[in-house]
Amino acid sequence: MTTSGTRIATQRHTAVEQLAPVLSDANPVLGVIDFxxxxxxxxxxxxxxxxxxxxxxxxxxxxxxxxxxxxxxxxxxxxxxxxxxxxxxxxxxxxxxxxxxxxxxxxxxxxxxxxxxxxxxxxxxxxxxxxxxxxxxxxxxxxxxxxxxxxxxxxxxxxxxxxxxxxxxxxxxxxxxxxxxxxxxxxxxxxxxxxxxxxxxxxxxxxxxxxxxxxxxxxxxxxxxxxxxxxxxxxxxxxxxxxxxxxxxxxxxxxxxxxxxxxxxxxxxxxxxxxxxxxxxKAGMILARVEYTKDLDGRMIAVIHADAQYQPESIRVAAYDSDGRYKDDLQHYYYDLAGPTGLVAQRVELPELEAGDIVAILDVGATAFSMTAAFTAPVYGIRADGLLTESSILNAGRSTADLAKAAGIYQPTKLLHYPADTM
Missing domain, CATH: 3.20.20.10 (Alanine racemase)
Incomplete structure (x- = not known):
């Protein structure tokens, strides 16, 4: 069996449409594995x-x-x-x-x-x-x-x-x-x-x-x-x-x-x-909701919640509307995608984006869910017909409280203080 690009794209469209309702203020970004x-x-x-x-x-x-x-x-x-x-x-x-x-x-x-x-x-x-x-x-x-x-x-x-x-x-x-x-x-x-x-x-x-x-x-x-x-x-x-x-x-x-x-x-x-x-x-992607769009120095920028990618100039992106429908407009523009930790994708050709749209960051199945990626959002598994059930959650993600706790132990009574006579 060979896997054609057309087949992969069709399956991706089904997956995004199924997962679109999961994206929200509480979960503006998530990972996907296409089984x-x-x-x-x-x-x-x-x-x-x-x-x-x-x-x-x-x-x-x-x-x-x-x-x-x-x-x-x-x-x-x-x-x-x-x-x-x-x-x-x-x-x-x-x-x-x-x-x-x-x-x-x-x-x-x-x-x-x-x-x-x-x-x-x-x-x-x-x-x-x-x-x-x-x-x-x-x-x-x-x-x-x-x-x-x-x-x-x-x-x-x-x-x-x-x-x-x-x-x-x-x-x-x-x-x-x-x-x-x-x-x-x-x-x-x-x-x-x-x-x-x-x-x-x-x-x-x-x-x-x-x-x-x-x-x-x-x-x-x-x-x-x-x-x-x-x-x-x-x-x-x-x-x-x-x-x-x-x-x-x-x-x-x-x-x-x-x-x-x-x-x-x-x-x-x-x-x-x-x-x-x-x-x-090819089986992994990141879905992120567009929070804002803006321009800077003549560049069109979509601001999302996904973390920076190692080589943003080689990242491939697909665009969908807020309901997960693929945007195949004839008119395209060059966008930079920016996240909280830096550039996600650079100069990618996409239809016009607006707040609430969904971008799919592609080809990341061998990087986004690795030991060193520190991906903290939920990760879902999608099957043949885009089926999504409770058992489809591969990783529940980590909350802001989880991440703050992982930063270390707060012990104010053990803080070091300079003796008064050394000040």
């Missing part, structure tokens, strides 16, 4: 990757809504965590530890002890951490999970962007040390690809995966037997933020990887891929 889009993309993924030795995971850091994580798990996807908090969320979502891949780049000794005691599958970030693991493992050869090293390919010696990498062990910098590490520890059975820099094309993704794949082959040659049994890597599929079309597709992803290294698909290695962004980005 239709999720299911269509999951089905397409399974059609493209049918092998049982290829496993796809969702990063809790990218999508941390328990209701969505459970939805993915019920459809055969695993979970990847990168911090103790994310691991707690995974457990809270009902996901067994045996299905979790833990890739926190920094771990305390206590956290490492908990991880190894639970026999989680995890990646070691550096040699110092590996020394700690050496001391914690009582019987590494009978460890239930997979343990491996996070390796940064440094695929291009001339690429200055590789200096931006901060996770993993550099393959070019420490190739001999890595060889010795794997030869000395036969219980290290996994290589985790940590990209030098976020790839902007499928070819860049495949090049970095290929470098680590070849290193796994080199380890086997040096050891005289297969030592690496699992390769873990992010899918590295860029998200299209220009239109509703899902591009590149999962077909494109497989084609490029197969063309560059067909041996990757011969089932020699178990493949575990983190594929959160391409599965969730």
């Amino acid at each position: 239709n889009v999720l299911d269509q993309l999951i089905e397409h993924l399974h059609e493209v990757y049918t092998e049982d030795w290829i496993r796809h995971t969702i990063a809790v850091g990218t999508m941390s809504l328990p209701g969505v994580l459970e939805h993915f798990r019920a459809r055969g996807l695993g979970v990847q965590t990168a911090s103790a908090t994310e691991l707690e969320i995974a457990q809270h979502s009902g996901i067994p530890l045996s299905e979790v891949v833990h890739n926190a780049p920094v771990k305390t000794l206590t956290q490492l002890r908990d991880i190894t005691d639970a026999e989680l599958s995890f990646s070691v970030d550096n040699f110092a951490e590996l020394t700690r693991v050496d001391g914690l493992l009582q019987d590494p050869h009978n460890y239930e999970g997979s343990i491996g090293l996070r390796v940064t390919p440094q695929a291009s010696a001339e690429d200055d962007a590789t200096t931006c990498a901060h996770m993993g062990i550099g393959l070019r910098d420490h190739r001999n040390d890595l060889f010795e590490t794997f030869l000395e520890r036969s219980w290290l059975t996994q290589l985790h690809v940590s990209f030098d820099t976020p790839p902007t094309s499928l070819q860049q993704t495949a090049e970095q995966v290929a470098a680590v794949y070849q290193f796994a082959e080199d380890i086997e040659h040096a050891a005289g037997a297969q030592r690496i049994f699992r390769l873990y890597f992010p899918a590295g599929i860029p998200v299209n933020v220009v239109s509703d079309e899902v591009q590149p597709t999962f077909d494109n992803h497989r084609f490029v990887h197969h063309a560059m290294m067909p041996e990757l698909f011969d089932s020699k290695y178990e493949i575990v891929s983190e594929i959160s962004a391409p599965l969730t980005a």
Whole structure:
């Protein structure tokens, strides 16, 4: 099944019309996850990757809504965590530890002890951490999970962007040390690809995966037997933020990887891929009611209650009237969307807006509901026909009282005062 941009847009219109009555003075902004889009993309993924030795995971850091994580798990996807908090969320979502891949780049000794005691599958970030693991493992050869090293390919010696990498062990910098590490520890059975820099094309993704794949082959040659049994890597599929079309597709992803290294698909290695962004980005949006419109320095500005976005110049927006009907006026204007914390979208082409209209901030399913987004408004799930019920609330949001309480403890009797004689 392929998911067309037209289909996504049609489903979005239905969702906005259904949710329009929820927007009010009390709730001027809310998040939305379209389960239709999720299911269509999951089905397409399974059609493209049918092998049982290829496993796809969702990063809790990218999508941390328990209701969505459970939805993915019920459809055969695993979970990847990168911090103790994310691991707690995974457990809270009902996901067994045996299905979790833990890739926190920094771990305390206590956290490492908990991880190894639970026999989680995890990646070691550096040699110092590996020394700690050496001391914690009582019987590494009978460890239930997979343990491996996070390796940064440094695929291009001339690429200055590789200096931006901060996770993993550099393959070019420490190739001999890595060889010795794997030869000395036969219980290290996994290589985790940590990209030098976020790839902007499928070819860049495949090049970095290929470098680590070849290193796994080199380890086997040096050891005289297969030592690496699992390769873990992010899918590295860029998200299209220009239109509703899902591009590149999962077909494109497989084609490029197969063309560059067909041996990757011969089932020699178990493949575990983190594929959160391409599965969730198009399924998530933020709806915000227009509070005011104004002009400043010749720019038309719509003031809304949504928080600033990281790259406002690349944010896509759709406009609806107060009843949730799509505004398809022929006359368009360039708007900046401004929120309480800064610019939400910059120079977006929209029909004329007025107070009470609804704007949909698109393609944010892989960012708005992540661990770092701190999205405090309610989040709703919409299903096939725009159905909205009590069970559709994925997150009730946090009130102003909740947020004020989270700011800290007020203890006026413990305030520090300067002695009178020092004034």
